[in-house]
Amino acid sequence: MKIKKAVIPAAGLGTRVLPASKAMPKEMLPIVDKPAIQYIVEEAVKSGIEDILIITSRGKTTVEDHFDRAPELEDRLLRSGKQQAYDEIVAISKLANIQYIRQKETKGLGHAVLCAKTFVGGDPFAVLYGDDVILSETPVCKQLCDAYEEFGLGVAGMKEVPTDQILKYCSLAVENIRDNLYKVTDMIEKPSREQLFSNFAILGRTVLPASIFEILENTPYGAGGELQLTDAMRTLAKREGMVGVDFEGTRYDMGNKLGILQAIVEVGLIHPEVGSEFKEYLKKVTSRLS
Numbered sequence: 481m482k483i484k485k486a487v488i489p490a491a492g493l494g495t496r497v498l499p500a501s502k503a504m505p506k507e508m509l510p511i512v513d514k515p516a517i518q519y520i521v522e523e524a525v526k527s528g529i530e531d532i533l534i535i536t537s538r539g540k541t542t543v544e545d546h547f548d549r550a551p552e553l554e555d556r557l558l559r560s561g562k563q564q565a566y567d568e569i570v571a572i573s574k575l576a577n578i579q580y581i582r583q584k585e586t587k588g589l590g591h592a593v594l595c596a597k598t599f600v601g602g603d604p605f606a607v608l609y610g611d612d613v614i615l616s617e618t619p620v621c622k623q624l625c626d627a628y629e630e631f632g633l634g635v636a637g638m639k640e641v642p643t644d645q646i647l648k649y650c651s652l653a654v655e656n657i658r659d660n661l662y663k664v665t666d667m668i669e670k671p672s673r674e675q676l677f678s679n680f681a682i683l684g685r686t687v688l689p690a691s692i693f694e695i696l697e698n699t700p701y702g703a704g705g706e707l708q709l710t711d712a713m714r715t716l717a718k719r720e721g722m723v724g725v726d727f728e729g730t731r732y733d734m735g736n737k738l739g740i741l742q743a744i745v746e747v748g749l750i751h752p753e754v755g756s757e758f759k760e761y762l763k764k765v766t767s768r769l770s
């Protein structure tokens with residue numbers, strides 16, 4: 481079955497990137513000239529997604545404004561002959577059919593996904609974390625949707641991460657099926673060193689069947705007092721089975737300060753407008769480093 485719906489949770493408080501995220505959603509932080517969440521919406525669209533639900537919260541209205549028409553700005557661009565900028569701005573508002581719902585309290589990623597229950601209905605759907613930009617040849621969301629089509633099971637996008645980092649994510653118990661595809665048999669959110677299954681963590685993307693909602697409704701609040709999507713996916717993996725895709729792509733975590741810097745430097749270096757100048761500038765800077 482083709483996946484046509486996606487949910488983008490973007491309601492978190494972003495405490496790791498304060499003060500930038502005090503009055504501006506971290507999902508709107510730009511990588512050079514494009515907000516993180518636009519990369520994510522574009523990835524979903526390139527993966528065949530038609531309907532998107534963005535989960536927002538107080539103080540996140542700029543996300544809605546970004547994907548809306550901007551008549552005054554459009555008019556000004558047209559009148560001053562800036563056709564290319566006009567086309568670009570209008571295209572953003574036509575990317576997909578985007579809807580919004582507010583998560584009234586930030587009770588965790590699982591709680592945010594639960595807000596999508598009515599939107600999703602009975603169909604399987606993709607989840608793209610609103611602060612995880614992943615650049616790749618084949619969109620990662622598509623890599624996961626393809627695995628869903630093949631196996632008919634929930635799919636987790638995963639990568640191996642260093643041990644000190646996995647303690648902050650979740651650890652997966654996996655068995656290789658073939659190539660980059662794995663059977664996921666168990667998982668644990670924010671494990672201690674003794675609890676590690678492997679260094680594979682779920683990063684930024686999943687495809688889930690609608691049965692996840694009933695599971696979420698019956699999952700107790702977990703690590704950090706939040707309703708953890710990982711805890712619900714654990715039940716899903718044990719009950720129905722789940723597949724892991726060791727995806728191809730470079731991930732930038734826009735929810736932490738180093739991730740933001742890495743994204744800007746790498747995208748800046750290949751940016752068509754400023755890339756070559758930026759490269760020269762960086763060479764000068766790096767030659768001063770010891």
Ligand code: UTP
Binds near residue numbers: 583585586
């Ligand atoms: P994070 O755990 O990175 O978000 O969730 P956070 O809570 O904003 O981060 P810190 O720890 O305070 O810095 C991953 C994605 O899930 C969304 C976030 O907006 C982010 O895009 N999220 C998280 C929600 O939508 N609701 C929540 O209750 C929590």
